[in-house]
Amino acid sequence: MSAPAPSVIDLVTQHMTRVLYFDLSRYLIAAGALTLLLLVFRGFAENRKIQRGRRPTRADYTRELLSSMRTVGVYAVVTLAILAGRQSGLILLTIRDAALWTIIWQFALMVIAHDAWFYWAHRAMHHKRLFRATHLHHHKSRTPTPWTAYSFTMTEAVIEVAFVPVFLLVTSQLGIAYAGYAILFFIWHQMIRNVMAHAGSELFPAGWVDNPWTSWIATTTHHDLHHSSGHNFGFYFTFWDRWMGTEHPRYRETFREVTTRSRAPEAVAEPAE
Ligand SMILES: [Zn+2]
Numbered sequence: 453m454s455a456p457a458p459s460v461i462d463l464v465t466q467h468m469t470r471v472l473y474f475d476l477s478r479y480l481i482a483a484g485a486l487t488l489l490l491l492v493f494r495g496f497a498e499n500r501k502i503q504r505g506r507r508p509t510r511a512d513y514t515r516e517l518l519s520s521m522r523t524v525g526v527y528a529v530v531t532l533a534i535l536a537g538r539q540s541g542l543i544l545l546t547i548r549d550a551a552l553w554t555i556i557w558q559f560a561l562m563v564i565a566h567d568a569w570f571y572w573a574h575r576a577m578h579h580k581r582l583f584r585a586t587h588l589h590h591h592k593s594r595t596p597t598p599w600t601a602y603s604f605t606m607t608e609a610v611i612e613v614a615f616v617p618v619f620l621l622v623t624s625q626l627g628i629a630y631a632g633y634a635i636l637f638f639i640w641h642q643m644i645r646n647v648m649a650h651a652g653s654e655l656f657p658a659g660w661v662d663n664p665w666t667s668w669i670a671t672t673t674h675h676d677l678h679h680s681s682g683h684n685f686g687f688y689f690t691f692w693d694r695w696m697g698t699e700h701p702r703y704r705e706t707f708r709e710v711t712t713r714s715r716a717p718e719a720v721a722e723p724a725e
């Protein structure tokens with residue numbers, strides 16, 4: 453006789469701390485690591501600043517960090533709901549034993565689907581009837597920092613994270629058991645691209661937007677322009693903005709300008725005695 457399945461309450465109490473730690477640590481690790489890199493390579497970061505003459509204030513950092521804690525809380529609740537969905541059989545998940553190829557195609561499918569979700573949810577939140585209640589808070593960060601990545605209202609956090617359970621419910625209905633590693637890579641890829649998009653300094657190499665093999669992957673300038681002057685609603689890719697005519701008219705020029713600047717003399721060497 454098999455043991456009875458644990459109740460949802462058992463599941464929540466068993467996993468709550470671990471889930472909260474998982475959701476909090478990836479934000480702190482990704483935003484912290486990028487902040488450290490920008491400090492270590494300060495010369496590069498200063499030279500590649502996208503919004504010259506504007507700086508995030510201490511109040512910006514405080515607001516971003518505090519509201520990100522609320523986002524972590526929302527994400528943890530949704531992660532627990534996904535675990536409960538798996539236990540009830542509504543969501544099909546295989547934690548181990550997935551072939552590498554399965555992990556790769558499932559990861560790619562999830563990223564492509566999330567890019568579409570993000571684009572359309574983001575455009576909807578920019579509608580004048582929704583903007584104030586959902587997305588204005590994220591745009592208080594006019595000059596983004598890696599810590600802007602999770603700076604959402606509670607409503608926006610729910611909209612952002614809802615993609616994962618909705619996607620898994622749909623794939624489960626289609627009989628696809630999602631591999632745990634595919635979801636893990638998706639989550640980390642999302643986090644890393646999110647902090648990169650808010651770095652404030654362009655991280656992608658010069659020529660990126662002019663190479664047909666890379667120009668479809670969105671750069672830091674792409675999302676930074678969204679914060680400073682609108683347009684560019686996409687996240688990972690540039691497809692949707694191109695198809696829908698919402699790409700910033702000076703996106704490519706701005707990227708080229710930022711990535712081909714010569715270093716200011718004072719940033720290169722100390723003046724001779
Ligand atoms: Zn926006």
Ligand SMILES: [Zn+2]
Nearest residue numbers: 590650675679
């Ligand atoms: Zn943003």
